[in-house]
Amino acid sequence: MKIICVMGARPNFVKVAALYRAFTKYPEFSVKLLHTGQHHDDAMYRVFLKQLELPDPDFSLDVHGGSHTEQTAYIMLGFEKVLLSERPDMVVVVGDVNSSLACALVAAKEAIRVIHVEAGLRSGDKRMPEEVNRILIDHISDELFVSERSAITNLHSENIEPGKIHFVGNVMIDSLVFSRKRAEELSVFKRFGLQSKAYFVMTMHRPSNVDSTDQLTGLMALVKAACELRPLIFPVHPRTKANLERYGIWDDLGKMNGLILLPPQGYLEFINLVANSMLVITDSGGVQEETTFLGVPCITLRENTERPVTIDGGTNYLAGCSQMDAAIAVVKKILNGKQKQSSLPELWDGFASDRIAQLVKEKYIK
Incomplete structure (x- = not known):
């Protein structure tokens, strides 16, 4: 199975690093990385690849700057060329940045499966560009992997098909455990x-x-x-x-x-x-x-x-x-020592990415 994992901004590198490690454990997966260019200078990009032990991306669109509309549009145009050339079986997008929305839209229009990792999160504030991105990505994705139970409630309230929703934990924490x-x-x-x-x-x-x-x-x-x-x-x-x-x-x-x-x-x-x-x-x-x-x-x-x-x-x-x-x-x-008592959220254990890779393997590789 050919998979393209999309990275745009700094948090994406952290999440994709964990997913890349999980998917590449299986010989059944062929994983390629695409960097849109949303964060592109060394301080915001190159050092993250090195420290997270990610290889150089297989594809770089070199799109950065501009308005939200310009950035999204140019990423879509660049990613379309990659999809038409590579014809992957699946595109994995993470989080809520413009890069994730742009690539999810192109993949959906080309009838290529879209996997959204960190799905279902909602602030309730559509003035935030990220909130718009989250909602749109979730509604065009084939599989939705969520990091906390409130996300499941959000997706159910938007009439998302329950069979698409999987509670797996937080891939951001996977990289933190790996690097701590x-x-x-x-x-x-x-x-x-x-x-x-x-x-x-x-x-x-x-x-x-x-x-x-x-x-x-x-x-x-x-x-x-x-x-x-x-x-x-x-x-x-x-x-x-x-x-x-x-x-x-x-x-x-x-x-x-x-x-x-x-x-x-x-x-x-x-x-x-x-x-x-x-x-x-x-x-x-x-x-x-x-x-x-x-x-x-x-x-x-x-x-x-x-x-x-x-x-x-x-x-x-x-x-x-x-x-x-x-x-x-x-x-x-x-x-003054009056901080609240806290606990570790459910399934924030460093194995969310492994659960995702296992679920994808079981469902799509016969």
Whole structure:
């Protein structure tokens, strides 16, 4: 069976790495990797391939930048050529980025099976491009592999055929389990004279948080308040940095006491920083999952999350993105030892990808 696995943005590399390891255990599968180019520079791409032990992609579309529509359209045009040439039996897409939607659409129109890994997640907010992507991908996919039980409920409410839905666990956690020992050996935080569990980590990249001067100003107030409590390590996403420079905030940020600004980190380096932190402030979906697995408190600057299991049972707190005082209140609560009890979500055990490969083999290879 010929399979093409699609990668676009950083989180895709983490998920596809686990799937690639699982599928290539079986001689019945021939797996090829396609990189759309959505994240393409070394800091956002090449280092992830190396650290996750992925080979170079078999196909690269080199599509990046532009509006959501332009990006999706150019990926569709490029991927169509690959499909017509390769005629795979199956296309695997992960998550909710434009690359996943674009390639799923082309495959569906060419009557090629679409597998969606991390299906059924919903924030309930269609202003998020990712929410639109998730819904569309799920409704054109042949098999839907979900990471938490709330996703099953979501898919049932949208009248998705139950036989397509498979609860397998979280492939993001598979890569974390696979890489954790190597990440622990790095001790990145020690380069800055810090002790384990004595600093905060922040990541921020969503348009709702970084695309307006008002939001960035509020974010800087949060950074200043956090730095007054503990040192703060802030790996800065290219989009965030560009906007900080555009609005004349970047230089002021660099002068804050207790703030350590870093470029985007490799996968292992970032896991090392998060695992040893006291808490994380983020707007990333994947970081909500990683912190829950690692048992690190996470404060999410969003009005909603498509990963409710990280709040209901995990270490995540939803603080909104307009009232920065609310986020600091949660920080102080955690520092005072009043963090909630957490538990590991069901089937977040490092074997989700193996379950997926086994299910696909049993259903499609006779």
